[in-house]
Amino acid sequence: MSRQMHARRLDGVDKNIWVELTQLAADYKVVNLGQGFPDFAPPKFLQDAFCKAVSGDCLMHQYTRAFGHPSLVTILAQLFGQLVGHEINPLDDVLVTVGAYQALFCAFQALVDEGDEVIIIEPFFDCYQPMVKMAGGTHVYVPLRPRGDSNLSSGDWVLSAEELASKFTAKTKAIVINTPNNPIGKVYKTEELQVIADLCIKHDVVCISDEVYEWLTYDGTKHVKIASLPGMWERTVTIGSAGKTFSATGLKVGWAIGPSHIIKHLKTVHQNSIYHCPTAAQVAVAESFQTEYERFGSPESYFKLLPALLHHKRNKLAACLESVGLQPTLPEGGYFMIADISSISFDSDDTISQDEPLDYRFVKWLIKKKGLAAIPVSAFYSPEHGKEVQNYVRFCFAKEDSTLTAAEEIFKKWGSEK
DSSP, X not given: OOOOOSOGGGTTOOOOHHHHHHHHHHHHTOEEOSSOSOOSOOOHHHHHHHHHHHTSOGGGGSOOOTTOOHHHHHHHHHHHHHHHTSOOOTTTSEEEESHHHHHHHHHHHHHOOTTOEEEEEESOOTTHHHHHHHTTOEEXXXXXXXXXXXXXXXXXXXXXXXXXXXXXXXXXEEEEEESSOTTTOOOOOHHHHHHHHHHHHHHTOEEEEEOTTTTOBOTTOOOOOGGGSTTTGGGEEEEEEHHHHTTOGGGOOEEEEOOHHHHHHHHHHHHTTTOOXXXXXXXXXHHHHHHHHHHTTSTTOHHHHHHHHHHHHHHHHHHHHHHTTOEEEBOSBSSEEEEEOTTOOOOOOTTXXXXXXXXXXXXXXXXXXXXXXXXXXXXXXXXXXHGGGTTEEEXXXXXXXXXXXXXXXXXXXXXXXX
């Protein structure tokens, strides 16, 4: 027998829903409401800042400070220090990463030891689980569940405080939360965050808070940073994304912000893997944040204009889903909307395995028969809880009007066939 060539920590994490369904959507040339990226242009001030950076002096094309360009860490510390109510040291408390993805990877690699338990609130972005596994940690899952039968808003999905408390043990090292949540769109209220914070403090646990959609909230919903709660700055790593902030996911500029005694360990991982991020992109993001800092709270702020734009798109998609009998859950934040498919009858063809979960089969049918891409919601859950949400699929509404109009035509044709 030949020697095993791969590391055992990779066992079970090789399959990826995005690879499979993105390829299927490409093969069928569908209207893609599956992948979570805007297909519209980022703001002109970001484009101008990037052009200016890449056409600048030679230093824009060379290495910069490994843990973040000085201009970027400075403005991040200035802005987010105001939001959390704590002075942030730009050189010690901020790490710039290759997107939020690498910030998460650094956090898990730096903080999780072999045998440590990490509580993951479901649904979760699917990289959390393999990243914890590769760090040697053990996943402990606690699901959000819909409250009542109406389920009209993402706010109706709630966490059981008793169930959460029961999952904390002497082995618990960290808890991971995502607010606004992908895929549900839930924005945690202060009192919900306080329950989590109290348990973190009681058990001396680190909170990794993924807040990449922090500027995208609707209907007056307010995003609250858990790091702003009493006693939480000292034990929270807040993850952010310039790609989500400025509708430019290809920038791949993210960050981790937290107390220096934690962030210094993320820096160790960063310097021994990526080393540093592209200089010009960091400078462009820094200038864009400076522009927004000067406009902060005004009607001209992109942080006001973007959610207003997406609010309209959200409502348009909800109407489309309802027109064919799907029941949407209106998100309080983020890019995404889930919909209940239980009222829809569909016939899977022979190429779709009947052993797959219902939502996987529905999504593949939707791609092949209707020309529309979505994502199964059970992909965001552990195997033990995924069965509870097989009646839901996720759609992305952060799309150009022409894309949503093309989707609308599909729904109209679908409705006429019923």
